[in-house]
Amino acid sequence: MVTVERQAHWVPNTDVYTTDEGLVIKLELAGMKSENLRITVEDNKLRIAGERPDGCRGSKFNFLAMEINYGPFENVLDLPPGYDLAEAKASYLNGFLRIDVPMAVKPAVKRSKLSVSGK
Secondary structure, eight states, X not given: OOEEEOOSSBXXXXXXEEOSSEEEEEEEOTTOOGGGEEEEEETTEEEEEEEEOOOSOOSSOOOSOOOOOOEEEEEEEEOOTXXXXXXXXXXXXXXXXXXXXXXXXXXXXXXXXXXXXXX
């Protein structure tokens, strides 16, 4: 199970799902530039942060509706065991940030004989 910490001004819409290859995290971040995104990893936590600028408003305006979030955001995902965040890859295209996290490689099982003692 993925847990989400919410600490900033707003949290982007986020999908998290599994595939045969691993875990996919997809965030809706329209209006952002990839260089304004910060992605950090600490243990099994993935922190995605940044700030969406609001450069399209004039000096005088009255909102009739306001549903688009601007300003700083942060999303912290606590990932379950079994995924290798050190090998994660991120891409940003058409307003969506996608992070692919592969499954952790399981160490090969070494075969050996166990002796059986009897009493």
